[in-house]
Amino acid sequence: MQTGNVLRGVGLMCIAIALFSCLDATAKYMASVLQLPVAQVTWLRFVSQFLLIVVAVGLVALPNLLRTRKPVHQSIRSLLMLGSPVLNFLALRHLRLDQTQTIYFLTPLVVALLAGPTLGEWVGWRRMLAILVGFIGILVVVRPGHVPFHPAMALAFGSMLCYVVFLLLTRYLAEYDTPQVTLFYSMLAGALLLTPFAIADWVWPPDALTWLLLFSMGFWGGVGHYLVILAYRQAPASTLAPFIYLGLITHTVAGFAVFGQLPDTWTLAGAAIVIASGIYLVHRERVVAMRRAKT
Template sequence: MVEQDNRRGILLMVMVTFIFAMQDGISRHIAETYNVYMALMVRFWFFAGFVLVIAARSPGGLRRASRSALPWAQLFRSVVLIVEVIVMVQGFVYLGLVHSHAVFACYPLLVAGLSGPVLGEKVGWRRVVAIAIGFVGVLIILQPGFGVFSPYALIPLAAATMFALYSLMTRYVGRVDPASVSFFYTGVVGALIVTVVGIWHWENMTLADWGWMAVLCVTAATGHFLLIKAYEVAEASAIQPFAYLQLVFAATIGVIVFHEPLEMNVVIGAGVVVCAGLFTLWRARVAAA
């Protein structure tokens, strides 16, 4: 049994959000030049290798990690994640890191709102109000003048919806499958699925961009490893609010590296969304207690 240490878990979560924000910046750079399907395929190949190593060293080995009580649900969950990543990276290209992450920050609200119909969980009126306020924040971000109602403006919202569905499916399969099985399907099965598409979109990359791809792969494995450790040593309710730091780090990279504008409506709207999300997390913790 791993000793619980919330302070250590929070530190690990902060590191994870910074690594994931760096990943998003690298993903935007690569996707602006190369096909996103190929880039995601290479990334998942490396991630699958990482997952296989972890599974082989776990109790029961690869046989236990690959045995699911809900294989079709796990397969659907893996497909949803792959499509979500593709859509979100396209959002980085068309909208930038700042706007994409500002809208994507609403996904915990979508998780809270959909947990009732999908998982049969009770959602009280306070969380319903918080969800509504959070989506007012999204409308503030996507106000007229930025491109509201254009297809590009809906890209990160679609990604947030898919990631919320992926999160709910993870909780659903987690009722009967251990985390190691879900991790195996995410990496190995995900790599097989994306290869079916990505192999037909292969492009030659420059040596420098292969270097960026290597960094992307290493950071992906490192980030997920640290995330696992964070949830091992700390309570999920204690560290989950710090996941919002990815918005801060990604926005900083977008402004400094890619020279993206930081409009006041985006700052205000993102603040509303984050506050509403933090409230829903707090209410979920109170309800669980």
């Protein structure tokens, strides 16, 4: 694989992570500051992403995006794509951006744990140990027994688990459908199923700026997910995986810029443990890949 392509993939991944931080910061502002209903905020995110796809491909080509070889798997994946942000936006009403992002850092570790029984990609004891160390890092952030356990932390964990299964299905569906079809199905369940809830709890946005921020979530999420797809076409997964931890920096910057929030010592310590375990996991995956290449 050419160095230029790898660097291009890394750049796309970094931009995507920054866009996801903008998405979370916007959602937190809408839900916690302006007190807009989570269903409405999430629905507008999916609808605006749908409009973005329509503009990108055109109405004539839109029916082609419905043609999938795995409709059941795409439907389940779409529901998980709905559940993950709903739980995340609910958690963001009570937690800081850096706290939810640190819990999200458990994602690559749980993916490695479940990849064996679901995809046949089993991990050795060293990588399993890295997964357990990562879980300890999450416990440092949550601090059970030291501070009251906020129910929003459970919501953040639920969001993370939805995203884990979402990623496993994404890897599975890559062999059957195009990235455009998968991206389209990503927002389909949210745009359809949240409509009655959004209408029932509708709160009219106070001004044009709020409308702009609401629709910007479709841009942050849609473009971010598409850039991730493009990045994985340019660079190996083992090269791109560590850059998910860039989210700690971008979420911290967004949290400070928008809400004046800085991570506490416990959050930084837990994040450092999770990052270290994740980097070691990537290292072990590279070692295993090199051994397989020699045999």
